[in-house]
Ligand SMILES: NC(=O)C1=CN([C@@H]2O[C@H](COP(=O)(O)OP(=O)(O)OC[C@H]3O[C@@H](n4cnc5c(N)ncnc54)[C@H](O)[C@@H]3O)[C@@H](O)[C@H]2O)C=CC1
């Protein structure tokens with residue numbers, strides 16, 4: 001999925017790209033960018049630990065005497081935003097595209113903290129961004145023009161599927177699906193493996209079978225013109241063993257109800273974080 005042609009050229013000119021925070025998510029995005037062919041000389045990672053990352057400049061604090069960032073990517077925890085703002089905000093300007101991956105922190109909350117900006121674009125990535133197979137939700141502030149939105153999309157397109165949202169509230173709710181989603185699927189893989197163990201499989205074998213089955217099924221669905229429901233029916237021979245298992249999943253729409261509760265809980269927490277940042 002990573003397409004180096006999209007990223008090797010200019011994004012927001014050719015000025016510095018600062019990545020603030022390179023933990024689970026920022027680190028995955030950085031890996032995706034480097035694999036996607038971004039010019040590493042453009043990237044400065046700002047992280048309190050200063051732990052080096054091969055190929056890019058790493059600083060413990062923003063450079064106060066350097067060139068203004070063309071892109072400022074915020075990737076610390078939302079709760080750390082206010083700690084980071086005093087050092088960052090004075091260094092942004094009319095030429096700085098602010099890209100925030102912070103869950104819940106809305107554009108007006110960011111604009112209040114970063115009054116000098118070219119545009120503010122929220123991105124909700126997910127961790128498969130690190131292998132170029134992420135999902136990138138995008139939402140831009142009202143003052144973002146088409147060129148700024150194009151630059152934001154060019155930056156994240158090599159990391160995965162891009163989907164724009166005009167409605168910021170819907171963007172927040174969608175993040176429960178794709179931003180949090182990998183965690184739910186990892187739990188599902190583990191649950192399948194444990195169920196396999198319950199049928200007598202060795203733990204390592206059950207884990208291998210569960211992971212390969214999920215990977216194969218996802219790739220089959222991604223490459224198929226048929227819906228997942230039809231693909232499920234193709235596994236379930238009438239009167240066979242799959243149908244017996246599907247009957248358990250379908251009874252009382254058990255899985256649908258579980259996933260509805262899961263996404264609702266995540267979306268609620270997202271809304272709480274939005275309120276805290278306002
Ligand atoms: N983990 C995920 O799957 C996703 C995370 N996000 C968002 O990404 C952001 C980061 O989350 P994670 O990477 O999971 O957290 P994390 O805790 O793994 O990484 C955050 C990093 O920011 C650093 N940091 C803390 N204060 C800082 C400061 N003042 N300046 C620079 N760096 C600072 C920390 O040292 C840490 O390495 C959050 O805002 C979260 O909402 C969004 C989508 C998915």
Ligand SMILES: O=C(O)[C@@H]1CCC=N1
Nearest residue numbers: 103175178179180181
């Ligand atoms: O858990 C979180 O708040 C972030 C947002 C989406 C995934 N991780």
